[in-house]
Amino acid sequence: MMMNSMLRRVALTSRVFAPTSMSSFSTIATPTRPLFAPILTKFNLPDPSGKLDDAKLEYAPKLTKIVATIGPTSEQLPVLQQVVRHGMRIMRLNFSHATVEEVELRMTNLKQCAGRHSLLDADHSQENMRAVLLDTKGPEIRTGNLANDESGHATVAFVQGSSVTLETTDALRDAGSTATHLYIDYPNLHRAVQPGNKVLLDDGAIALTVTQIVGTSVLCEIDNSGELRSRAGVNLPGADTSDLPAMSDKDKADIKYGMTMDVDYVAASFVQSAEGVQQIRAHMETCAQELGWSPDQPRPVLISKIESLMALANFDAILAESDGIMVARGDLGVEVPLQQVTNAQKEMVAACNAVGKPVIVATQMLESMAKSPRPTRAEVADVTNAIYDGADCVMLSGETAKGKYPVESVKIMNEIILSAEGYASEGGVGGSSTRRFTVPTNCANKDAAIIAKAAVTAADSRATAIIVLETQPNGSLAALVSAYRPHVPILCFCPNAKVGRQLMIYRGVHPIVAGFPNITMADAVQDAQDMGFIVSGDSVVVVSTEEHDATMKLVDVP
Numbered sequence: 001m002m003m004n005s006m007l008r009r010v011a012l013t014s015r016v017f018a019p020t021s022m023s024s025f026s027t028i029a030t031p032t033r034p035l036f037a038p039i040l041t042k043f044n045l046p047d048p049s050g051k052l053d054d055a056k057l058e059y060a061p062k063l064t065k066i067v068a069t070i071g072p073t074s075e076q077l078p079v080l081q082q083v084v085r086h087g088m089r090i091m092r093l094n095f096s097h098a099t100v101e102e103v104e105l106r107m108t109n110l111k112q113c114a115g116r117h118s119l120l121d122a123d124h125s126q127e128n129m130r131a132v133l134l135d136t137k138g139p140e141i142r143t144g145n146l147a148n149d150e151s152g153h154a155t156v157a158f159v160q161g162s163s164v165t166l167e168t169t170d171a172l173r174d175a176g177s178t179a180t181h182l183y184i185d186y187p188n189l190h191r192a193v194q195p196g197n198k199v200l201l202d203d204g205a206i207a208l209t210v211t212q213i214v215g216t217s218v219l220c221e222i223d224n225s226g227e228l229r230s231r232a233g234v235n236l237p238g239a240d241t242s243d244l245p246a247m248s249d250k251d252k253a254d255i256k257y258g259m260t261m262d263v264d265y266v267a268a269s270f271v272q273s274a275e276g277v278q279q280i281r282a283h284m285e286t287c288a289q290e291l292g293w294s295p296d297q298p299r300p301v302l303i304s305k306i307e308s309l310m311a312l313a314n315f316d317a318i319l320a321e322s323d324g325i326m327v328a329r330g331d332l333g334v335e336v337p338l339q340q341v342t343n344a345q346k347e348m349v350a351a352c353n354a355v356g357k358p359v360i361v362a363t364q365m366l367e368s369m370a371k372s373p374r375p376t377r378a379e380v381a382d383v384t385n386a387i388y389d390g391a392d393c394v395m396l397s398g399e400t401a402k403g404k405y406p407v408e409s410v411k412i413m414n415e416i417i418l419s420a421e422g423y424a425s426e427g428g429v430g431g432s433s434t435r436r437f438t439v440p441t442n443c444a445n446k447d448a449a450i451i452a453k454a455a456v457t458a459a460d461s462r463a464t465a466i467i468v469l470e471t472q473p474n475g476s477l478a479a480l481v482s483a484y485r486p487h488v489p490i491l492c493f494c495p496n497a498k499v500g501r502q503l504m505i506y507r508g509v510h511p512i513v514a515g516f517p518n519i520t521m522a523d524a525v526q527d528a529q530d531m532g533f534i535v536s537g538d539s540v541v542v543v544s545t546e547e548h549d550a551t552m553k554l555v556d557v558p
Contacts, residue, residue, distance in 0.1 A: 061489035071401025087414035131501035138269025144183030147176030202232040246276030274317035307331035356483030362395035370403030469544035
């Protein structure tokens with residue numbers, strides 16, 4: 001029936017647009033009513049001669065958060081204070097490179113950065129609510145050191161069409177690699193690949209094709225010429241590397257160290273399966289016990305980084321076991337055809353939105369700003385579309401860690417967020433992602449979920465903000481409100497700073513430490529007004545829980 005209907009429509013179209021004479025064409029080409037409904041455009045653009053108000057940008061509550069990697073060019077207090085001022089909400093520490101001394105310097109300086117949330121903190125013991133994310137190195141596969149590379153800067157030339165043998169023996173590791181024999185630190189390489197597979201070196205700069213496997217040696221042909229350094233990364237697209245551990249020994253030590261430093265999130269690199277996520281969570285629990293943590297003390301939020309074909313194949317199971325997801329487009333773009341990365345990103349963001357879990361879109365978002373004070377148009381479009389898709393956070397990596405313009409990178413990203421969210425809230429064409437979240441069947445408090453949905457519906461119709469009085473130790477009420485994707489900020493009054501920092505990853509949630517358990521609804525409205533989030537004459541939706549009962553009230557700000 002459907003095929004016949006489609007054929008009839010095709011036939012009708014053929015008759016309409018295949019005229020037998022010029023006169024009949026003229027009649028058909030000027031219909032009495034339009035064939036398609038026009039889109040009424042409204043290009044709501046700022047005055048090009050005007051300037052953005054920095055003060056307004058600083059305090060205007062954005063919905064999408066910025067994760068910024070802090071490194072050598074941004075770790076000193078004067079620069080870091082500006083990075084915080086212009087919109088960084090989560091500081092990422094890359095444990096692939098950072099030393100203990102660097103980590104401690106960055107965390108110390110972050111605590112000294114004054115933030116907006118200190119206004120309600122009488123003794124200024126918590127100057128700001130910026131959170132800290134520990135990004136693990138992960139169980140990477142790498143080449144060995146090159147022969148005679150005492151300086152660490154030597155390279156060898158790989159020539160297209162030549163052959164190279166990949167080996168995993170201790171003898172080659174100790175002797176050093178050459179242009180014809182390359183050590184790989186993955187003992188099961190010969191079992192993971194087969195003839196025809198690709199082996200990508202140094203983020204795909206050099207590609208090899210496996211031609212033959214002899215014992216434990218893997219013979220390859222070089223697909224393109226290039227220079228290879230010592231300890232280059234190796235990717236095996238499509239290969240079964242499930243035998244790799246979920247964590248390296250370094251990762252285990254780093255996670256425990258991070259917990260002693262009270263990090264808020266752990267981003268686990270190269271996650272491949274749900275079992276791997278379970279192992280990492282079990283390790284964090286073991287660390288907590290060894291550190292003498294009580295069962296009630298919050299553990300780090302576990303974010304799984306998706307950066308391989310195997311992770312994509314197991315994505316649904318990984319998502320179910322994780323607290324959140326990072327779309328890590330760097331290594332993912334090496335393993336997956338580049339033209340498919342955006343499609344994978346959209347699916348992952350949509351899947352996270354559907355179950356109400358936070359998602360970070362990362363890697364090369366404003367890459368050119370590592371060297372330039374202005375991003376490319378394509379980069380601006382990339383960030384904008386991630387926001388339209390429904391990302392909770394967008395991330396800066398080398399731009400802020402080692403680039404020339406770390407402050408400008410955060411400022412520009414903040415401006416992009418402001419523009420995209422303003423356009424989406426006004427119903428701009430293609431600017432508003434469809435709300436996909438539904439109350440899960442295993443939801444611990446369905447009444448709270450129903451109230452959260454009602455609050456968002458009410459807020460979108462007439463309110464300036466949603467105020468949440470969060471009494472739950474895991475911030476579950478604010479997370480539920482965020483899952484329904486309101487177009488207004490969620491001002492979450494939290495019992496302590498740890499709850500607030502772990503809520504920072506959620507879209508729209510702006511945590512504020514308040515005087516629980518004595519704070520009232522009227523107190524929260526007044527505090528929000530004092531902080532400049534709302535003004536007299538606004539309407540706000542206030543949501544709270546008491547024991548197992550959730551309530552919602554629409555309040556006019558006096």
